[in-house]
Amino acid sequence: MIYMLRCIRHQVNALENRAVPDLKVELEEFASILIKLGLKRKVAKVLTYLAAADGSTSREIEMDTDLRQPEVSIAMRELRKLDWISERDGKNPGKGRPYKVYKLNKSFPEIINYLEQEEAKESEIAMRQIEKLKSMKTQLHI
Numbered sequence: 001m002i003y004m005l006r007c008i009r010h011q012v013n014a015l016e017n018r019a020v021p022d023l024k025v026e027l028e029e030f031a032s033i034l035i036k037l038g039l040k041r042k043v044a045k046v047l048t049y050l051a052a053a054d055g056s057t058s059r060e061i062e063m064d065t066d067l068r069q070p071e072v073s074i075a076m077r078e079l080r081k082l083d084w085i086s087e088r089d090g091k092n093p094g095k096g097r098p099y100k101v102y103k104l105n106k107s108f109p110e111i112i113n114y115l116e117q118e119e120a121k122e123s124e125i126a127m128r129q130i131e132k133l134k135s136m137k138t139q140l141h142i
Helices: 002-016 020-036 041-052 058-065 069-081 108-140
Strands: 085-090 099-104
Touching (some): 041 069, 069 085
Antiparallel strands (some): 085 099
16 A cells, blocks of 8 residues: 555645646556555546646536446535645636536645555554454464
């Protein structure tokens, strides 16, 4: 998992210095690594999209990520819970319903640090469970 976090850090640097033809491939790899780290697919896709964009509407996210509107809404709800996105109201010219513009509220290094801490917690829990199994094995003479 630490290797994957290093890959994400590398991807963040690559996004900042990206070449346009390779962008789609890089973004797909970026989302794939986030999924391997435990984020849900739709959350990883939206997060990756927002990392590369400077504010987007729900409709833009739907079209560019191939997610349906309910999937984008669910992903946004999860990202809001983590306080990783901010939203502001936008207005259509003339009449019409206002729309939301979403953008990352945290920097990607902050998000990566959070993921790294969560992975460390999970690893620590797993190691404690392994140690408990070892002690149980000797107590049970297995």
